[in-house]
Amino acid sequence: MATITDVAQAAGVSISTVSYALSGKRSIAASTRQRIMRAIDELEYEPNAGARMLAGARTNxxxxxxxxxxxxxxxxxxxxxxxxxxxxxxxxxxxxxxxxxxxxxxxxxxxxxxxxxxxxxxxxxxxxxxxxxxxxxxxxxxxxxxxxxxxxxxxxxxDFDRAGRDAVAMLAEAGHTSIGVIGHPHSYVDRDTNFIRRFTHGFDDECRARGVRTATQWPEIGRTGGQQAYDLLREQLPDMTALVFHCNEPIVEGALRRISELGLSIPGDLSVLAACASYAADELETPLSAIPLPxxxxxxxxxxxxxxxxxxxxxxxxxxxAPTFLDRGSIAAPRPTVHQA
Amino acid sequence: MATITDVAQAAGVSISTVSYALSGKRSIAASTRQRIMRAIDELEYEPNAGARMLAGARTNxxxxxxxxxxxxxxxxxxxxxxxxxxxxxxxxxxxxxxxxxxxxxxxxxxxxxxxxxxxxxxxxxxxxxxxxxxxxxxxxxxxxxxxxxxxxxxxxxxDFDRAGRDAVAMLAEAGHTSIGVIGHPHSYVDRDTNFIRRFTHGFDDECRARGVRTATQWPEIGRTGGQQAYDLLREQLPDMTALVFHCNEPIVEGALRRISELGLSIPGDLSVLAACASYAADELETPLSAIPLPxxxxxxxxxxxxxxxxxxxxxxxxxxxAPTFLDRGSIAAPRPTVHQA
DNA sequence: GCGCATTATCGAAGCGCTTCGACGGCAGTC
DNA sequence: GACTGCCGTCGAAGCGCTTCGATAATGCGC
CATH class of the missing domain: 3.40.50.2300 (Response regulator)
Known part of the structure; x- marks a missing residue:
């Protein structure tokens, strides 16, 4: 392997000149620089990483x-x-x-x-x-x-707090007053929590401010967890007209499947928002409007x-x-309530 | 940060002695080694990676x-x-x-x-x-x-070729004569092929040798691909009594779901083998006997x-x-054929 | 045409380590 | 008791680079 000495020799200069030509830390005549660059190309010179670290206090x-x-x-x-x-x-x-x-x-x-x-x-x-x-x-x-x-x-x-607020704001402004949340598996919540907590804080706070009813399910890991969580959520919040996901795709997929099994349409029967989605929410069974995780x-x-x-x-x-919003049409106004006799 | 010189000084020896104590490339008196080790601990010495690379021609x-x-x-x-x-x-x-x-x-x-x-x-x-x-x-x-x-x-x-053969052998010996295969997504097949080709080669060869009927589906990526593949396979091989997966879990999951939707039991109606499984085949909806990918x-x-x-x-x-086999009870003898009038 | 910046280049020190050759001391051998 | 061999240790060279200070060469003002 070629060393800086080889390059210097080939270009007819000293090694320090080569070094400066490479780092640009001192000015080098254009003609000299060219000769050096040619030599580097011909010799396929690459600086030795160890030497660089030692001398330069920089490891890259x-x-x-x-x-x-x-x-x-x-x-x-x-x-x-x-x-x-x-x-x-x-x-x-x-x-x-x-x-x-x-x-x-x-x-x-x-x-x-x-x-x-x-x-x-x-x-x-x-x-x-x-x-x-x-x-x-x-x-x-x-x-x-x-x-x-x-x-x-x-x-x-x-800004998870903001994302939580935005999620509520968006749905509330579409007319929803009862929003369910399917969050991350509780095993994550126990461990990671911080970003989850921030989202939840913003979300709950905004619900309170707007008088929106809400409930959250922390499911088991995986698709089955998503299905179960959705069912539980419906029991907890029977008048739910909107659903927010703050979880990974297997759970989203599980819940979406359950929703389609129940014959519910999105956004006709249920508005759905994928919040802080690390996955491609447009490639789901039903493409979802999302606040993407950047x-x-x-x-x-x-x-x-x-x-x-x-x-x-x-x-x-x-x-x-700052959170952004990607509209994929999974959010609409809730159906007008049918007052039962 | 402490250097080898600091350690040498603290231990009252030369730096080469420290180096040899560390590398073990020359013998060092036990007492000296102890002093050196103590100094290393006290100074929290760690060898400088760059210097090591330069001098030692070894980067770790x-x-x-x-x-x-x-x-x-x-x-x-x-x-x-x-x-x-x-x-x-x-x-x-x-x-x-x-x-x-x-x-x-x-x-x-x-x-x-x-x-x-x-x-x-x-x-x-x-x-x-x-x-x-x-x-x-x-x-x-x-x-x-x-x-x-x-x-x-x-x-x-x-040994994918062997794994393919073993898969056939296992099912054939259980009495199956018609085995379907769901392989990797065809996008992988186009790219990677080598291991897939080796599996297929062994599998097909063994089928031929044993007179087993077989057909393979290369599905689309994802769960839906798995479901579709299974349906197509049933059309292609109506008398299929055993199914081999040589694909990743989303496809397996999709196919298993379809199988359960159709009300088929495993292994009662269908024997299933997860071949070269890189996932935990025991954590599926239905745990599958597998040839695990080691x-x-x-x-x-x-x-x-x-x-x-x-x-x-x-x-x-x-x-x-050499492939191994993990029995999880998803393989049995085929149901005796009912001759239709 | 002299001094003074400025620009372009060079030589040498030194980064922290590994390794080679050398050397002193000690045990065993005849 | 001189000789050989081995063990434990040391000094120094050198790995390939960056960077500092020095030096030569050039351009400029007056």
Whole structure:
């Protein structure tokens, strides 16, 4: 493999000139730069990563701490992972994947070994040991999700509170006064809670403000959970005319199936909104209007925030992304109530 | 951060002694080693990764080249990824994730920069550009899956041909003479084919040898695809008494649902086998007897094969894992035929 | 045409580690 | 008691790069 010395020789310059030509940190005559670039191409030179780390105190590697246990929703996690990798690559960064019981210790190890420049943290739990660890290490970082009470580190997330309010507002303005919610599996609620709690807070608060009746089901994982949750919800809220999903697609699919089994039409009999949807809500059995989870935006911003900290540009910041709405026609005014004799 | 010099000073020895104590490449007096270890603990010393790479020509990083496009089955891919990470960690290796349009170029880049010691390749396609690339780079590698015609590189996979034969044998010996197959979505077949082809080859060959009638459906992606495939299969093979799945769970779930809608019992009316199942076939609506895909074994062996090549222990080898069978009672003898008047 | 910036380039130090060769000390051998 | 061999340790070279300070070359004002 060619080294910088080979390039310097081939171009008839010193190695420091090559280095400066590459980094742009000092001005180089255009003609010299050209010769150097030609030599680089011919020799297929790539700088040695180890040498660069040693000398430059820069690794061009970002860790991704991802709890990818069997209890999360794999497809969603996967989308986050690939999106982070993509964002990192856009800045010539590579991603070291820390997972399976190494999301925490791996951060310490990689940082102590100066293997990484920073870390992107996903799957943030309510009390997350990675928060104090990273703070103590002084490692540039970005959290995807907002650990409660943290304001001295970069975090990015959808504004779930706002999303909850918007969901209510949208349905209430269409005329609904009784809205059911199917939330995440309760196993997530016990663990992750933070974003779920924020959504619920905004949602419930807005219901109260508008005098909307509501009830929430936290189902079991999977499609069956979705079906059961819908049935229970109907018992709890017999006059329900609108349904909000704040969960992953298997549960949505289960509930939609149950709805269609019951012969109910969307939005004729029931208005449905997919809130904070990490999946493609237009590819469901019935396409759903949605407040999408801006997954790519979150991941890209997280990477950029982390790298800004690496470059010591700016300070850590907490970013809440404003929710948006994608209309797919699954929301309408409720049917006029038929007063029974 | 503490360096090896700090440790040497604290322990009152030279840095080379510390290095040898750590690597074990020369003998060190027990008392000296103890002093060194104490110093390491007290200073929380971790060797600098860059320096190690530079001096040692060893990075302790393995690349994982994973095409994680939206067209694959995300949960399965995710399981592979976490399993590889886990296996690598067991050897104090970290994993650099190459994905999203960088599975190929990333290998070249990381290798040229001497960032990685080797690469584990997943999602192997029939003609895969990574094969010639890695061969040309002379990079230690292991393929999860067998690229056709490759015998000079380490590959590991389930013996799909054998699995196909075993599937037929098992059902034929239970008395079945007409076996339907629901295979992978045809979008996979067009792309990946190799393992699918090997399964089909073994399966069809064994059917021929045993005089078993058979037909295969390559469904659309998703649950609906599974339902449709089952219906079509019944038209194609009206006397079908056994069904083999060689696909991912959404399709299995769709087909099982259709079967239960039709009021058919398993294994009373239909014997069912989940072949090469990457999912937990015991957690389905109806638990299925299965030939499991030994995902962890594949990933762990792949990592070990790649590392063996890094250490220049042994030569590349193609490993086919013998299929096993997990009985969950979804296979029985066919009902005696009722001759219609 | 002299001094002074400015621009372009170079040499050398040093990042933290691994590894080679060397060396002192000690046990065993004849 | 001198010789051989081995064990435990050390010093120094060198991995390929970045960066600092120095130096040469150029352009400019007066």
């Amino acid at each position: 590697i970002l860790a991704l701490s991802a709890p990818l246990g069997p209890d999360g929703h794999l497809p969603t996690h996967m989308r986050f992972v690939t999106s982070v990798v993509e964002a990192a690559r856009a800045h010539d960064y590579d991603v070291l994947l820390l997972a399976t019981d190494d999301e925490v210790s791996g951060i310490r190890r990689a940082a102590s070994r100066s293997l990484i420049d920073g870390v992107v943290v996903m799957g943030v739990a309510t009390t997350d040991e990675r928060v104090p660890l990273i703070r103590r290490l002084g490692l540039p970082s970005a959290f995807i999700g907002i650990p409660p009470g943290v304001d001295d580190m970069s975090c990015i997330d959808l 997954l790519d935006e979150m991941c890209h911003s997280a990477v950029e925030n982390a790298l800004a900290l690496v470059d010591a540009l700016g300070d850590p910041q907490v970013t809440l992304i | 990083i393995l690349a994982l080249s994973a095409p994680l496009g939206p067209d694959g089955h995300l949960p399965t891919h995710m399981r592979f990824v976490t399993s590889v990470v886990e296996a690598a960690r067991a050897h104090d290796y970290d994993v650099l994730l190459l994905a999203t349009d960088d599975e190929v170029s990333g290998i070249r880049r990381a290798a040229s920069r001497s960032l990685i010691d080797g690469v584990v390749v997943m999602g192997v396609a029939t003609t895969d550009e990574r094969v010639p690339l890695i061969r040309r780079l002379g990079l230690p590698s292991a393929f999860i899956g067998i690229p056709p015609g490759v015998d000079d590189m380490s590959c590991i996979d389930l 995902l962890d074994e594949m990933c762990h062996s792949a990592v070990e094969n790649a590392l063996a090549l890094v250490d220049a222990l042994g030569d590349p080898q193609v490993t086919l894992i």
